[in-house]
Amino acid sequence: MSRITPYGNWTSPISAQVVAAQSHFAGIEEVILDPATSKVYFTQKRPEENGRSAAVDAFTGQDIFDQAWDARTHVHEYGGGAATVFDGVLYFSHLRDGRVYKANKGNIPVAITPVNTVQRFADFAVHPKQPDLIVCTVEDHTDPHPLRVSTYLVVINSENMTVSKLVEGADFYACARFSPDGEFIVWQQWHHPELPWQSAEIMLASVTIEGKELNIGNPVQVAGKTEVVAAQDPNWASNNTIFFTCDISGYHNPWKFVFDPADPAAGKASPILREPIKEEFGPPQWFLSRHSSGALSETKVAFVSFFEGRSVLYICDLVLGTIRKVATSFAHIQFLRGDGRGKVVMLGQPADAGEILMELTLDGDGNPQMKSLSPPAVENPSLPSSFISTGQYFALTLPPDNRTCHINYYPPKNPNYDxxxxxxxxxxxxxxxxxxxxxxxxxxxxxxxxxTSRGWAQIDLNYGGSTGFGRAFRESIHGKWGVLDIEDAHQTVLQLDALGYVDARRAVVHGSSAGGYAVLQIATTLPTAFQAGAPHYGLSDMRKLDEVLHKFEYYLCDRLMGGTWEECEPVWRARSPIYHVDKITMPLLILQGEEDTVIPAEQMIEMVRKIKERKGKADIVLFPGEGHGWRKASTMRTVLEREMSFFNKVLGLENTHGGEVA
Structure with missing residues (x-):
């Protein structure tokens, strides 16, 4: 085999079939720490089992229930927070009927909520003294119109299978959490038209239990102001101290609220750090219960921030206001859980190895100690580590206004080629x-x-509007969706071409949902910027998208388009690819779920028909049983194989079948 071979024509053992089983569509999707026993569990996506989510005991590696069960929820449509464990008992939302179940290991799950067809449950908090009482978020679809879907906090009584409203009035609720002694409860809430990382507030209330009835006192606002500040991800360090993040500085930084249990209203919220730092602590809350912090003790809390697109692990001292960086080998850290008694668990994801379930503790001298809870990694010969290309971070300055674009550049890498x-x-x-x-x-x-193992370079584009770089960067896309993102893509390729990293004449582009929309926008407004594109369930009609958006995102288009349809219809039309199919000359491979309710398959079939009528190049692949997002391994395999074949053919590369090893 020649060691000097044209890029894109390299042969690789990394097959689409194996990748589909190992992709980010598989693996741990939530870490669970039992607050009563400090045992660790997790939920895990199973693409090979039609995309269901299993619950697993981290110590034994054994599933808690069989394949008949699926620990998932569609609260806020994106889900998250579908399961928790307290004193060895698993509580979870079963996707197939929407009911909440409890299960001891080895026993068949038992329903603890009545039969219902309109309520969705998520983000559970079990009362520490009365574990048969569980508070959670409910999304009620009695009236399915997004503005009339109601969200509130409820109390589930697992003994008598009743569900009772606890708090209502805001448009959204999340992160209900009991204090360690069960005397107080904290939660996050926000209102339309905001998203939780744009504006949210944290509330606190006392808890009383009479018999089997749980009630709360008058809520106290801990932090956050509508349209000004986003305070999010609250949890407890002690019976009178809450920690959370707040972006009053322009970046989500660690905060605390300390109060006298006799008079919570007299408590004070304040930043933990003496001076804010320009790092974003925590990801956007698209998913429920994905905490980016966890209590080690009553005075020390572990937080994760983003700096230059990588995760940084810190330990914050709530009393001294100091911060200490914990050295890790991880590019991404998520799903923090703390027991407040010396342990925080999390999922660590390196740049050059598989994910690892990790435990953080402090030794006798207060020094941080990291320990793996995962079994030793065994290299898959079909996924050899010697082929791994790690991302190189760049903060590019782009014309014409010298704006910043954050990227990760992955160079081609294959040990069989020079x-x-x-x-x-x-x-x-x-x-x-x-x-x-x-x-x-x-x-x-x-x-x-x-x-990259086949001789391609890859660019991951964190364009203006991306999270992890502060409020100003995130909001730079307001009014510029479909313009700023695609210009960032185009200018990035040109700049990296000038630096010698990529060949701009052989650039292709792909992305999912909003990323798929960007691909279609490029096809209609920057037709020569890329040689081909593959939108995955890409948005094409902003008006129709606005009509089908669910409650969580109901006002998303208004902000991103710069106004409502009525206020700026020409802008909406200009940025809707469906109206500009006649301008498409860039070859497209459209990948679409047949059951997608956001982008109807018929809409994309019609787009392809119109392109072909004009002698354009477009193909469509429809996936039965898939909606707005892939969950099946078979789908992911087909996506990779079809994309590789399509792009190779467009660019005239010899390796038209993806370079699989025979």
Whole structure:
């Protein structure tokens, strides 16, 4: 085998089939720490089991229930917070009927809520003294119109299978958490038209229990002001101290609220750090219960921030106001849980290895100690570590206004090759993430190695509007969706081409949802910027999207378009690819779920038909049983194989079948 072979024509053992089983569509999706026993559990996606979520005992590695059960919820449509464990008992929302169940290991789950077809349950908090009383978020679809879907906090009585309202009045609720002694409860709430990372408040109330009835006193606002501040992710350090994050400085930084239990209203919220730092603590709350902090003790809390697109682990001292960095090898850290008695667990995701369930403790001298709770890694010969290309961070300054764009650049890497032919720059695939309020992280994803091991470069684009870089950067896309993101993609490729990293003449682009929308926008407004594109369930009609958006995102388009449809219809039309199909000359491979309720499959079928009528190049692949997002391993495999074949064909590369090893 020649060691000098044109980029994009390299042979790789990293097959689409193996990648599909190892991609970010698999793996741990939530870490659970039993507050009574400090035992660790997790929920895990199972693409090979039609995308269901299993609950697993981290110590034994055994599933708690069989394949008949699926620990998932669609609260806020994106879900999260579908399960918790207290004193060895699992409580979870079963996706197939929407009811809440409890299960001891080895026993068949038993329903603890009545049969219902309109309520969704998530984000559970078990009372520490009365574990048969569970507070959680409910999303009620009695009236399915997004403005009339109601969200509130309830109390579930697991003994008599009753569900009683506890708090209502706000548009959204999350993160209900009891104090260690059960005397108080804290929660987060926010109101339309905001998203929780734009504006949210934290509330506190006393708890009383009479018999089997749980009630609360008058709530006290801990932090947050509508349209000014986002305070989020509250939890407890002690019976009178709450910690959370607040972005009053422009960046989400650690805060605390200390109060006298006799007079909570006299408590005071204040930043933990003496001076705010320009790092974003915690991700956006698209998903419930994905905490970015956890209590080690009554005075020390572990927090995770983002700096230059990577996770940083800190221990904050609530009394001294100091912060200490904990050295880790992880590019991304998430799902923190603390027991307040010396242990915090989390999921660590390196840039060059698989995810690891980790435990953080302090030794006798107060020094942080990290320990793996995962079994020793065994290298998969089909996914050899010697092929892994790790992302290189760049903060690019882009014309014409010198704005910043944050990227991760993955160079081609394959130990069997020394590079391309002399003078050649590699073809590049650009990934535009969804959201758009989201961030593409730098941990190992085998979907990216699928490309780089075949001689492609990959760019992960954290364009203006991405999270993890502060409020001003995130809000730079307001009124500019479909403009700023695609210009960032185009200018990034040109700049990296000038630096010798990629060949802009062989650039292709793909992305999902909002990322798929960006691909379609590029096809209609920047038709020569990329040679081909593959939108995954890409948005195409802003007006129709606005009509089908669920409650959580109901006002999303108004802010991103710069006004309502009635206020600026020309802008909405200009940024809706469906109205500009006649401008599409860039070859497209459209990947679409047949059951997608956000982008109807018929809409994309019609788009392809119109492109072909004009002798354009467009194909569509429909996936039965898939909606707005992939969950099946078979789908992910097909996506990778079809994309590789399509892009290779467009660019005229010899490796038209993806370079699988025979």
């Amino acid at each position: 590079g391309g032919v002399p003078g050649e720059k590699p073809p590049v695939v650009v990934l535009i993430h969804g959201g758009p309020f989201y961030m593409e992280t730098a941990n190992l994803e085998w979907t990216k190695q699928f490309w």
